[in-house]
Amino acid sequence: MATQLPLTSAQRTTFANRIAERFNQTLPLWLLLPTLLVLAVIQFYPGIYSIILSLQDRRAGAVEWVGFRNFERIFESAIFRESVGHTVVFLVGYVLVTMVASLAVALLLNQRLRLGGVYLALLFIPWVIADIIVGLIFGLLVVPEYGLLSPILSNPTLFPPKGLSIPSDPPPKPWIAGFPFPPAPAMVYLILASSWRALPFITLLLLAALKTVPSEIVESARIDGAGRLQLLFRIILPLILPTMVVALFNLMLGGINGIGLVFSLTRGGPGTATEVLSYLLYTIGFQRLEFGRAAALAVFMAVINLALILLTLRVSRVDERTT
Amino acid sequence: MLLPIALTLLTSFKREADVLRKPPVLLPCDAPDGSWGIQHCRFVLEGYERVLIPKPAPGSLLGFELTGRMFSTYVPNTFLYAFSSAALVFILAGLAGYAFSRYRFRGRRLLLVAILAITGIPLLTNLLALYQMAVDLRKANIPGYDERMFMVLVYVGFQLPFAVWVVKSFFDTIPRELEEAAFIDGCTPLCALRRIVVPLATPGLMAAFLLCFVNVWNEFIAGFLLLTRREVRTAMFGMYDFLSQNIINYQVIAAACVLVAAPVVILFLFTRRVFFEAMTEGAVKG
Structure with a gap:
C-alpha cells in the first residue's frame, strides 16, 4: 500500500472523504461507544430496573405499585x-x-x-x-x-x-x-x-x-x-x-x-x-x-x-x- | 500465610482411609506397627483421579480422556468465559482509554468519574435485574442466541470500568510527541493507536487482560445464578457442587481445589510484576 499523503483540496470534497473527516472529528465518541453501550446494558439499566422493582409487588403475577412498602x-x-x-x-x-x-x-x-x-x-x-x-x-x-x-x-x-x-x-x-x-x-x-x-x-x-x-x-x-x-x-x-x-x-x-x-x-x-x-x-x-x-x-x-x-x-x- | 494451602495440598494426596482417621494425622507416615518413618508415607493420586476420572480413549492425543465433569465441562467453560471477556475488555478498554487519555471533549470528566463510581457497584446488587434479563432472553428464542453470550457480556460489563482506568493511566504516561510524529507521517488516529500507543502500553493492556481473566475465573455468584444448563456452568459452580456431593471425600475436594486454583496461581506467578503494578496503580488512584 502506498503511504498516505496529505489530502488535496480536490480530494477533500469527495463524499467518502467527507465521511472520513466526520469520523475523525467525532472519533472520541466512536471509541467510547462500545464501552458506553455495554455499561448501559449491564450496569445502568439493571440499576434503574432494581429501583423500579423495589417499588413494585410482583408476587401475584400482576404488577402493583406499592411505593416504599418494600x-x-x-x-x-x-x-x-x-x-x-x-x-x-x-x-x-x-x-x-x-x-x-x-x-x-x-x-x-x-x-x-x-x-x-x-x-x-x-x-x-x-x-x-x-x-x-x-x-x-x-x-x-x-x-x-x-x-x-x-x-x-x-x-x-x-x-x-x-x-x-x-x-x-x-x-x-x-x-x-x-x-x-x-x-x-x-x-x-x-x-x-x-x-x-x-x-x-x-x-x-x-x-x-x-x-x-x-x-x-x-x-x-x-x-x-x-x-x-x-x-x-x-x-x-x-x-x-x-x-x-x-x-x-x-x-x-x-x-x-x-x-x-x-x-x-x-x-x-x-x-x-x-x-x-x-x-x-x-x-x-x-x-x-x-x-x-x-x-x-x-x-x-x-x-x-x-x-x-x-x-x-x-x-x-x-x-x-x-x- | 501459605499454611492452609500447604495443608490442602497434603490432604489432596492422601488416601481416603488416611483422611478419615480419628484423630486426624498430618502426615500419613506411620507403619501398622506404630513406627514412624518417611519410607512408610502413603501418598496417592486417588483424589485427583476421582476429580478427573481419566478413561482410556485410543483415538485422543494423550491416549486417555478426562471424563470427570469438572474438567470435561466446567473448567473449559470457565476458560472460555475468562478468555473471551478478557479479550473483549482488552479491546474496549483500549479504545475507551485512548479516547479519555488523548481527547478533551464535553462531559469527559463527568464520564470518567461516573465510570470510576461504577467500579464500586457490586455484581450482587445488579443480579436481580440481570437474572430477569437472562430469563427474558431465554424466552425470546432469538435464533443463534446462547446464554453463554449474555454471561460474557455481564462479565465484560463488570470488569470494564476498572480496566478503562488502568489502561487510561498507562496511556497517559506515553508522550504525545510520538503520535504527533506519526500524524505528520500521515497516520490516522486509529493507526497511531494501533502502531504507536498499543505497543508502548502493552504492560497496561496486559494488566487489564490478566485482571479480568483472573476475576472472571474466580467469579461464582453470577455464573451460579445466570446459567441454567449444566453444559455451560462454570468451574466455581463445579466446586460448589462438589461440596454437596463429597461430604466424606475430603481428599477429592482438596484435589479439586488444587486443580481449579492452579491455572490462575501459575498465571499469577509468571506475570506477578504486571499484577503488582496495575493493582497498586489502580487502587491508590481509586
Whole structure:
C-alpha cells in the first residue's frame, strides 16, 4: 500500500472523504461507544430496573405499585436487623484484623527482609485464589473430628468447657440484646478466612506507601531520640494515612459485598449466625423469590456502596493534592 | 500465610482411609506397627483421579480422556468465559482509554468519574435485574442466541470500568510527541493507536487482560445464578457442587481445589510484576 499523503483540496470534497473527516472529528465518541453501550446494558439499566422493582409487588403475577412498602417491610423484618448486626461485626473484625496484620507484614517487608521476587509472589498467592475455594480450604480444616485443626479446637483445656466445633457451635449470649456480639465461632472463623484472602493486597498497598516515606525524616526522628513505637505512631502512620484510608474503604467495599466465602464456608449458618446482608439478599431474592423486597435491599446496599466509593474518591484526591 | 494451602495440598494426596482417621494425622507416615518413618508415607493420586476420572480413549492425543465433569465441562467453560471477556475488555478498554487519555471533549470528566463510581457497584446488587434479563432472553428464542453470550457480556460489563482506568493511566504516561510524529507521517488516529500507543502500553493492556481473566475465573455468584444448563456452568459452580456431593471425600475436594486454583496461581506467578503494578496503580488512584 502506498503511504498516505496529505489530502488535496480536490480530494477533500469527495463524499467518502467527507465521511472520513466526520469520523475523525467525532472519533472520541466512536471509541467510547462500545464501552458506553455495554455499561448501559449491564450496569445502568439493571440499576434503574432494581429501583423500579423495589417499588413494585410482583408476587401475584400482576404488577402493583406499592411505593416504599418494600423498604418498610425489609427494614422492619427481624432478620434484616440481625443481618445488619452480623455485617457490622463482620466488617469491624475483618477491617481490624486485616489492617493490623497487613501493617505488620508490610513493616516487616519494608524493614529488612530482602525477599526475592518469587518468595514475595508466593506470599501473595491467596490473593488470586477464588473465594469459593478459600471457603472450601478453610472449611476442610475444621471439619469436626477429621479436620486437621480439629485436635486443637476440640481440646477442652484450650477451649473450655468442651472444645469448639466451628461449623455447629451456636453464638454465645449477646452482651447487648439484639446485637450479635460476641460473635459465633463460625463468624470469627469467617473473619479470619476473609482476612487471609485480603491480606496480600492490603499489604501491597501499605508497602507501596511505606516506600514513599522519606528515609531522611525517619533518620532525623531517630537522631532526635524517637523510640520505635513513637516512630511508628508519630511519623510513619500519619505519613501513610491517606493510603490506609483508601485501604480501609477498599476492605469495607469488599467486605459488604463478599458472598463467595459465606457460600462455601458457612452458608449463613449455624442457624443465622453468619447471615450477612449480601447473603440475605441472595436468600430473599433467589431462594424465597421475593423480588420486591430483595430489590429494596439491593438498592439499600448499592447506595452504601456508592457512598463508600465516592468517599474513597474524595480521599484519594486529597492524596493527589498533597503529594 | 501459605499454611492452609500447604495443608490442602497434603490432604489432596492422601488416601481416603488416611483422611478419615480419628484423630486426624498430618502426615500419613506411620507403619501398622506404630513406627514412624518417611519410607512408610502413603501418598496417592486417588483424589485427583476421582476429580478427573481419566478413561482410556485410543483415538485422543494423550491416549486417555478426562471424563470427570469438572474438567470435561466446567473448567473449559470457565476458560472460555475468562478468555473471551478478557479479550473483549482488552479491546474496549483500549479504545475507551485512548479516547479519555488523548481527547478533551464535553462531559469527559463527568464520564470518567461516573465510570470510576461504577467500579464500586457490586455484581450482587445488579443480579436481580440481570437474572430477569437472562430469563427474558431465554424466552425470546432469538435464533443463534446462547446464554453463554449474555454471561460474557455481564462479565465484560463488570470488569470494564476498572480496566478503562488502568489502561487510561498507562496511556497517559506515553508522550504525545510520538503520535504527533506519526500524524505528520500521515497516520490516522486509529493507526497511531494501533502502531504507536498499543505497543508502548502493552504492560497496561496486559494488566487489564490478566485482571479480568483472573476475576472472571474466580467469579461464582453470577455464573451460579445466570446459567441454567449444566453444559455451560462454570468451574466455581463445579466446586460448589462438589461440596454437596463429597461430604466424606475430603481428599477429592482438596484435589479439586488444587486443580481449579492452579491455572490462575501459575498465571499469577509468571506475570506477578504486571499484577503488582496495575493493582497498586489502580487502587491508590481509586
